Amino acid sequence: MYSGQSSTLSQGHRGITVQELWDFYDPESSWLEAQRWRCGICHKSCCCEKCVEPEPTQEAETRTQEEGEDEGGSDDNFAEEVVEQIGAVFAGIERKVAEEKRAWRMCFNRFKPETHGRCSHCGAEGGPGRWEERNLYEVVEHMVKPICAQLRVSYVELLRRGPEGEEMEGVKPDTFVSHWWGEEFPKFVRTLTCFAEARSRRLPWTVCTTPHRNPKTWAFWICAFANNQYAIEHALGDFSSDVTPRTAVMTSAFATALDAVSDVVAVLDDRAIIYTRIWCCFELFSVARLIPDR
Numbered sequence: 068m069y070s071g072q073s074s075t076l077s078q079g080h081r082g083i084t085v086q087e088l089w090d091f092y093d094p095e096s097s098w099l100e101a102q103r104w105r106c107g108i109c110h111k112s113c114c115c116e117k118c119v120e121p122e123p124t125q126e127a128e129t130r131t132q133e134e135g136e137d138e139g140g141s142d143d144n145f146a147e148e149v150v151e152q153i154g155a156v157f158a159g160i161e162r163k164v165a166e167e168k169r170a171w172r173m174c175f176n177r178f179k180p181e182t183h184g185r186c187s188h189c190g191a192e193g194g195p196g197r198w199e200e201r202n203l204y205e206v207v208e209h210m211v212k213p214i215c216a217q218l219r220v221s222y223v224e225l226l227r228r229g230p231e232g233e234e235m236e237g238v239k240p241d242t243f244v245s246h247w248w249g250e251e252f253p254k255f256v257r258t259l260t261c262f263a264e265a266r267s268r269r270l271p272w273t274v275c276t277t278p279h280r281n282p283k284t285w286a287f288w289i290c291a292f293a294n295n296q297y298a299i300e301h302a303l304g305d306f307s308s309d310v311t312p313r314t315a316v317m318t319s320a321f322a323t324a325l326d327a328v329s330d331v332v333a334v335l336d337d338r339a340i341i342y343t344r345i346w347c348c349f350e351l352f353s354v355a356r357l358i359p360d361r
């Protein structure tokens with residue numbers, strides 16, 4: 068039952084902020100952004116030697132160790148602050164360079180042959196497909212589920228657990244995200260970041276009714292993070308009792324979350340596959356039905 072009016076947000080009604088999305092993304096950026104052949108038959112990304120580069124784990128480990136050693140030393144607060152600020156500047160530059168590299172990689176990718184040998188999953192030989200980064204199916208399987216495995220909760224629920232395991236209040240989502248999971252995740256995160264920036268900055272050409280705020284605090288309802296991936300049947304609505312499918316579908320996490328937000332963004336993929344997915348069509352239908360009343 069929808070409990071949006073109660074003082075604590077129920078698990079399914081918690082959002083994930085832009086900052087939290089990037090905190091999730093950054094440590095795994097090289098895995099997420101690696102271009103691999105996505106087979107058009109089984110839709111999995113290829114794991115052959117040509118697609119998967121050896122992981123540079125040793126170098127990364129040494130670097131984190133060195134960083135750890137640096138942290139211990141000085142008592143001088145001023146010096147620490149200066150070092151922190153310089154660090155922030157370098158982190159900013161590092162991000163810019165990484166973005167530039169990714170743009171080049173994507174540009175270079177356009178010239179890669181549009182065929183690939185044998186698919187390492189289904190074995191299709193030179194079948195249809197294309198070079199892509201990781202999508203949300205893979206992100207849920209390889210990142211969200213392992214991170215939440217111990218407590219078997221949703222990712223947003225995990226974010227609200229304090230250091231002692233105590234429960235803290237979640238962030239109310241500002242925007243519901245309608246999307247399909249086959250979209251490349253790096254593009255998805257950047258799209259939402261741009262959306263949050265546009266909505267936060269009161270640019271003259273945006274229809275913006277919210278006061279200025281830090282775009283990193285903009286919170287989204289994203290099914291992959293809001294729904295418990297270990298109990299996904301609960302999110303799909305109560306079809307067990309004597310109710311009609313029409314009533315049952317309105318008890319789904321998608322419908323109740325839509326009811327709790329003031330706006331919705333649809334992330335369109337370049338082939339508009341989103342509207343071949345029934346839940347996305349349902350979301351569009353619900354928005355058309357609900358939003359005019361607000």
Ligand SMILES: [Zn+2]
Pocket residue numbers: 104113114115116117118119183187
């Ligand atoms: Zn391959």
Ligand SMILES: [Zn+2]
Pocket residue numbers: 106107108109110111186187188189190191
């Ligand atoms: Zn395949």
